[in-house]
Amino acid sequence: MNRLAAVVFDVDGTLVDSERDGHRVAFNAAFEEAGLPDRWDIPTYGRLLRITGGARRLASWFGSVGRSPDEAERLAKRLHGRKTAIMRELIEAGKIEARPGVHRLLDQLDAGGVPMHVATTGTRAWVEPLLDRVFGPRFQVVVTGTDVPDLKPSPAAYLEVLRRTGCPADRSVAVEDSQNGVRAAVAAGLRVVAVHNDYTHDDDLSGAELIAAGFEDPPLSAWFQQRV
Structure with missing residues (x-):
């Protein structure tokens, strides 16, 4: 001791x-802004947490729902930047x-x-x-x-x-x-x-x-x- x-x-x-009511909310907002149909409910996001790193999580998800590897990587990079900005807005609003x-x-x-x-x-x-x-x-x-x-x-x-x-x-x-x-x-x-x-x-x-x-x-x- x-x-x-x-x-x-x-x-x-x-x-x-910060996961359920922070990151998950920010990811879903980024999906919606981009006009994508993807949404992560609470159980789905829990399973995705096995993948560390938001960009990696996005790329894995996009690949799992049928997008090509190149498209998955491209979307993940674009969406992750916007998701990070939304997460900062949640932080500044005192949500976390x-x-x-x-x-x-x-x-x-x-x-x-x-x-x-x-x-x-x-x-x-x-x-x-x-x-x-x-x-x-x-x-x-x-x-x-x-x-x-x-x-x-x-x-x-x-x-x-x-x-x-x-x-x-x-x-x-x-x-x-x-x-x-x-x-x-x-x-x-x-x-x-x-x-x-x-x-x-x-x-x-x-x-x-x-x-x-x-x-x-x-x-x-x-x-x-x-x-x-």
């Missing part, structure tokens, strides 16, 4: 409930909020002098505005899917955080919500605390040292209290 050298947070589904209990944990880590960082597959164009609006200057290093060539479950984002900060992996912990995220953090040598959300309650999070249903779970609070 060594004192933590750093805590590295995922964003989507972890710090914020921290999950219950997150601010209390961040306060606890702040009080203990534990550095906090971010490793996400999201693009910097919306990640930075969201972090600034919802959390302020909490995080020292933020690595996004814009900064690394490979997305989770690749460990690239976590390895880049470790490289930039010099934090020892064995004294750092990642906070994740999904199987892909847990796999990425474990592959980078970090311990993991996993926090389920509505979309990931059936994910295999067995690589995590602790699995909680939410940030207000007493075992999660106790785990961090012992290490701060």
